[in-house]
Amino acid sequence: MDYYKLTIACMFFLCGQTSVWFGANSQLVWKWWADKPLTAAIVFGVPASIFFWYGTKHAFGAMGELWGPRFLGFGMSYVSFPLLTWWLMSESMFTAKTMVCVLLSFAIMAIQILWR
Secondary structure, three states, X not given: OXXXXXXXXXXXXXXXXXXXXXXXXXXXHOHHHOOOHHHHHHHHHHHHHHHHHHHHHHHHXXXXXXXXXXXXXXXXXXXXXXXXXXXXXXXXXXXXXXXXXXXXXXXXXXXXXXXX
């Protein structure tokens, strides 16, 4: 496995997940965004699509299959979502239910990356 490509893919997926977070949740963080779904879709959705496109390209290059990039993109949301939600919405991820889900997502990623 090419870990350099995998690292690049993770960075692209992280940027994509961050863009998606703002596209979906900016309406709840700032009142200005509350009635602008089309603006949010354009401002955040276009960059997110490009980030995911390149993330998939590099992850596929590293893993040689499409399921791995799919789960990697999903797994990277567990880096951006908790941090942004805690920072901007003051919601903690440290509940029993959420922590179990986070551990399961890391287990899924470990299986995809380490199981040959």
